[in-house]
Amino acid sequence: MDKLRGVLDFCIRHQTVLGYSLVSLLTAASEQIFSSAVFKCPCNSGNVLYGSVFILVPALILFLLGYMVNARTWRLLTGSCPSAKDCSSSLQGTCMRCCCVLGPVTARALVAPCTWIAVALLSASFYECAASGNSLVQRFMCEGKEPDCKNLLVKVPCDKTLLKDLTDEHLSLQAQSQLIGWFLIASITTVVLIAKCCTRCCSPVSYLQLKFWKIYTKKELEVFDIKAKEHAAKLAEMNMKCFFEATEPAPFQTPSNEDWQKISFLYTFNPQEQYYSMIHKYVNTNRGKNIQFEQGDLIPPVLAFVDEANTS
Numbered sequence: 001m002d003k004l005r006g007v008l009d010f011c012i013r014h015q016t017v018l019g020y021s022l023v024s025l026l027t028a029a030s031e032q033i034f035s036s037a038v039f040k041c042p043c044n045s046g047n048v049l050y051g052s053v054f055i056l057v058p059a060l061i062l063f064l065l066g067y068m069v070n071a072r073t074w075r076l077l078t079g080s081c082p083s084a085k086d087c088s089s090s091l092q093g094t095c096m097r098c099c100c101v102l103g104p105v106t107a108r109a110l111v112a113p114c115t116w117i118a119v120a121l122l123s124a125s126f127y128e129c130a131a132s133g134n135s136l137v138q139r140f141m142c143e144g145k146e147p148d149c150k151n152l153l154v155k156v157p158c159d160k161t162l163l164k165d166l167t168d169e170h171l172s173l174q175a176q177s178q179l180i181g182w183f184l185i186a187s188i189t190t191v192v193l194i195a196k197c198c199t200r201c202c203s204p205v206s207y208l209q210l211k212f213w214k215i216y217t218k219k220e221l222e223v224f225d226i227k228a229k230e231h232a233a234k235l236a237e238m239n240m241k242c243f244f245e246a247t248e249p250a251p252f253q254t255p256s257n258e259d260w261q262k263i264s265f266l267y268t269f270n271p272q273e274q275y276y277s278m279i280h281k282y283v284n285t286n287r288g289k290n291i292q293f294e295q296g297d298l299i300p301p302v303l304a305f306v307d308e309a310n311t312s
Contacts, residue, residue, distance in 0.1 A: 041129035041157040051130025059113035066109025121181030124174040262288040
């Protein structure tokens with residue numbers, strides 16, 4: 001039991017990394033299935049289109065799905081245009097906030113498509129098909145060779161024996177694909193490391209306070225779930241009792257639409273008045289009625305976990 005608890009604690013502490021790893025593994029497995037069971041290069045003039053579709057279209061679908069499954073996307077959009085007359089002004093007023101929020105969301109959404117493209121390049125099947133019909137690649141590979149070289153190059157994905165006559169002086173299409181794939185992986189890793197270092201350097205709080213903050217948001221969410229279930233159960237029980245017994249309902253305090261809207265705003269950091277969540281801010285600003293509630297101000301990317309915890 002202790003070992004199981006230790007494993008669960010490890011998974012909870014590293015759930016973000018494990019989540020990204022799981023997404024990457026599933027994406028890589030899907031690519032292998034597609035390349036072996038679905039992909040069949042036509043080996044004709046349609047090579048470029050066919051190969052490019054298998055590289056880019058699944059990546060685009062995964063990118064869009066990344067936006068759809070990210071809770072911050074829907075937290076940003078939900079209720080942002082409650083009526084037609086307020087929609088344009090709301091959008092104009094939150095343009096900067098949208099950009100700040102969608103930056104980290106986009107970075108997370110890119111994990112799966114980048115994995116797909118990298119794995120596709122390392123396996124080389126899609127690239128071989130697309131590149132064999134590309135005019136630039138044909139000109140490079142067939143320079144100084146017989147006129148029939150371009151026709152043979154198009155058929156390379158279907159007949160590997162043709163490579164012997166075409167790759168005497170140049171890297172094969174498979175080697176080109178793998179080199180590009182490793183370069184892409186190295187570039188992404190470097191960019192992610194630099195971005196992580198920059199966000200941590202710009203953190204408005206220290207390392208240990210950030211650690212405490214994450215513990216607080218987790219506990220707040222647990223308590224919110226418990227209280228919300230209790231409150232909803234009492235309200236449902238009262239309504240059912242009034243329905244079946246034909247009685248008038250007793251007064252029952254529940255948050256108003258305005259209260260729900262206030263605690264659903266995206267979190268912003270104010271260094272003068274520090275709050276650990278929107279509920280924390282709401283409670284300490286006279287239920288959101290103080291002018292301090294409207295001030296909040298910075299949206300540091302390193303604090304994105306505040307919204308993510310409350311919408312996970």
